[in-house]
Amino acid sequence: MAQNSTVLICGEQEEGKITAVTKELLGVGKILAGGLNGKLSALIIGSDIRDSGEEAIVYGADNVYLVEDPLLSQYNPDSYTTAITQACQQIGPSVVLLGHTTMGRDVAGRVAFRLGCFPCMNCTNLDIDSKSLVQTRSVYGGNAIAVVVSRDSQLQLATIKPRAMTPLEPDSSRKGEIENIKVKIDDPAIRTKLVSTTKEEVEGIKLEDARVIVAGGGGIGDAEGFQLLQDFARILGGAVGTTTVPYDEGWVPTTSMVIGDSGKTVKPDLYIAIGIRGASQHITGCSESKLMVAINKDSDAGIFKVSDLGVVADYRKVLPPLIERCKALLAT
Amino acid sequence: MNIVVCVKQVLDPEMPTEKFRLKDNQVISPEGIPLVINPCDAQAVEAALRVKEKHGGKITAITVGTDESKEVVRRALAMGADEGIILTDDAFAGSDSLATAYILAQAIQKIDAVDLVLCGREAADWSMGIVGPVLAERLNLPLITLAKNIELLDNNILKVERIIPDGYQVFEVSLPAVLTVSNEIGLPRLPTGMGIINAVRKEIPVWSNQDINTDVSLIGANAEGLKLLSLSMPERERKCEIVGGETPDEVAGNLAGKLRVAGVI
Numbered sequence A: 001m002a003q004n005s006t007v008l009i010c011g012e013q014e015e016g017k018i019t020a021v022t023k024e025l026l027g028v029g030k031i032l033a034g035g036l037n038g039k040l041s042a043l044i045i046g047s048d049i050r051d052s053g054e055e056a057i058v059y060g061a062d063n064v065y066l067v068e069d070p071l072l073s074q075y076n077p078d079s080y081t082t083a084i085t086q087a088c089q090q091i092g093p094s095v096v097l098l099g100h101t102t103m104g105r106d107v108a109g110r111v112a113f114r115l116g117c118f119p120c121m122n123c124t125n126l127d128i129d130s131k132s133l134v135q136t137r138s139v140y141g142g143n144a145i146a147v148v149v150s151r152d153s154q155l156q157l158a159t160i161k162p163r164a165m166t167p168l169e170p171d172s173s174r175k176g177e178i179e180n181i182k183v184k185i186d187d188p189a190i191r192t193k194l195v196s197t198t199k200e201e202v203e204g205i206k207l208e209d210a211r212v213i214v215a216g217g218g219g220i221g222d223a224e225g226f227q228l229l230q231d232f233a234r235i236l237g238g239a240v241g242t243t244t245v246p247y248d249e250g251w252v253p254t255t256s257m258v259i260g261d262s263g264k265t266v267k268p269d270l271y272i273a274i275g276i277r278g279a280s281q282h283i284t285g286c287s288e289s290k291l292m293v294a295i296n297k298d299s300d301a302g303i304f305k306v307s308d309l310g311v312v313a314d315y316r317k318v319l320p321p322l323i324e325r326c327k328a329l330l331a332t
Numbered sequence B: 001m002n003i004v005v006c007v008k009q010v011l012d013p014e015m016p017t018e019k020f021r022l023k024d025n026q027v028i029s030p031e032g033i034p035l036v037i038n039p040c041d042a043q044a045v046e047a048a049l050r051v052k053e054k055h056g057g058k059i060t061a062i063t064v065g066t067d068e069s070k071e072v073v074r075r076a077l078a079m080g081a082d083e084g085i086i087l088t089d090d091a092f093a094g095s096d097s098l099a100t101a102y103i104l105a106q107a108i109q110k111i112d113a114v115d116l117v118l119c120g121r122e123a124a125d126w127s128m129g130i131v132g133p134v135l136a137e138r139l140n141l142p143l144i145t146l147a148k149n150i151e152l153l154d155n156n157i158l159k160v161e162r163i164i165p166d167g168y169q170v171f172e173v174s175l176p177a178v179l180t181v182s183n184e185i186g187l188p189r190l191p192t193g194m195g196i197i198n199a200v201r202k203e204i205p206v207w208s209n210q211d212i213n214t215d216v217s218l219i220g221a222n223a224e225g226l227k228l229l230s231l232s233m234p235e236r237e238r239k240c241e242i243v244g245g246e247t248p249d250e251v252a253g254n255l256a257g258k259l260r261v262a263g264v265i
């Protein structure tokens, strides 16, 4: 593979629009391309993707490669792994970036293996230091932060954590070439079949967009407790989040409400942690909230160390009056 | 069904945050806190047991580690796995996820007629989540990641529910295949008394590199793909003001007042 100083981002699109993480990939990709004195290219795969190609340029790509194939109209791990690998071989970038998404985290390991490099997953920051990709990521369940470089600087591949990096401002005066490239996908190489996709979207405001989050943990004790949290969140105009415990116990319907290492990362103005111990795997997903409030009956709970305001009490006693008090204040 | 489950020994991720310590860019294993089976790997064992309960078969738990890692294989046996294998060799020490996948692949190829290989979604240390995918590449098998439910259909087809951020996808794959198992599969069963007794009695073979013939230039610390520049602990501490009051209602009033002053409600 002929290597040049290209940073190639594997973009994703939904209904003709590039996704948020694609914009973030372009944002960080631009900085890396600057560090390498190279260009920033975007790869987009699917069918009917020309508009997304143009949007990628508006968000910073110097040029775009489109891989259009009916076999790629729907995400499939086998065909996408093959397509991305072949595209990388044709383009010859020195850095390949993907989002740590449904697609990226699925294909990155396999693409890297086929290209002969080491994939660094779920990076929260990327930088260039004398041609090497410096990768920052959370390890040990958020207890530590590791900074690593690839030993091989010929080709470096990483996935980025969604929402960790900043997109560029769109600029419609940016110009760039859009080019189609061809890949060869054999039917026998497709060994898995996507049968269906089920969305379990929670009603109301999305966690990632919520300005206020009321989060409940193992201390909530039952599904009724979560009903109380829902009421509270509704009054505050916020959303309900959880730790893994309520999901495991079946008190909440879906894993998409989990915040933390294996769930979502959120940065609301107000985070109210109720009956949550404060395990690192949870805190890593909410530690950038502006105001952290903890309600826990154990005054030694670690959650108080990472909170601005704390109440040491059984939530069943303080939450009903708190809801009333907030309601009253919000009415004024 | 012949199922292989890859299990790793890790620092207990559920230990209190204050016990987590670093020295010279390394994690110090705190005294008195035993290493544990990686939680997702226990869940992978659970997934294997559920398949076996319905369809019969044999479960082999396999680990790359040291003599001490016997414990995690024993844990899998105590849960109900049938066999264990420990891969230990000086040449394996310090292997990263890519090298570990290679070692596991060489070993799995020595096991007869494997239908299904299960890994955890990721190891609770470096959380790379790439052993499973690379293992699939090495074995030239199809892969489905982040499984939250698996069901064996007729004709050797496995139906897999795969976690996505707001729901799940359903995939079908014909066996043999590799899966990574996510925590959403549900809590793993605890070992039974009988299980523990069986596990202690069971002979666990130890395989060295002689048994699996890896190219040593591709494994161990020297073959690491990444070089660590620094390991540090994040700054998260805040100064917490405890809000008090005589009655729950008074506490609630005081807290609501502070939230108002802070401008968040």
Ligand SMILES: Cc1cc2nc3c(=O)[nH]c(=O)nc-3n(C[C@H](O)[C@H](O)[C@H](O)COP(=O)(O)OP(=O)(O)OC[C@H]3O[C@@H](n4cnc5c(N)ncnc54)[C@H](O)[C@@H]3O)c2cc1C
Binding pocket: A141, A216, A217, A218, A219, A220, A242, A243, A244, A245, A246, A258, A259, A260, A261, A262, A263, A264, A274, A275, A276, A277, A278, A279, A280, A281, A282, A285, A295, A296, A297, A298, A301, A313, A314, A315, A316, B013, B014, B039, B124
């Ligand atoms: C690989 C891995 C990934 C993980 N990823 C995540 C993740 O993404 N997100 C996540 O949250 N966790 C995650 N975890 C789990 C995490 O390690 C903790 O187990 C979990 O966060 C603990 O949840 P908790 O604090 O709600 O529950 P518990 O540990 O059960 O704590 C309950 C707390 O509630 C308090 N309490 C009890 N009753 C009351 C009451 N009536 N009123 C007030 N307080 C009360 C108790 O004092 C206690 O502090 C992960 C673990 C692993 C191993």
Ligand SMILES: Nc1ncnc2c1ncn2[C@@H]1O[C@H](COP(=O)(O)O)[C@@H](O)[C@H]1O
Binding pocket: B006, B007, B008, B009, B038, B040, B041, B044, B062, B063, B064, B065, B097, B100, B104, B118, B119, B120, B121, B122, B123, B124, B126, B127, B128, B129, B130, B131, B132
């Ligand atoms: N040393 C090991 N021995 C056996 N299995 C392992 C080992 N390391 C990782 N695995 C498996 O690979 C999964 C993902 O590991 P990783 O890619 O390192 O996050 C784990 O959940 C295990 O199932």
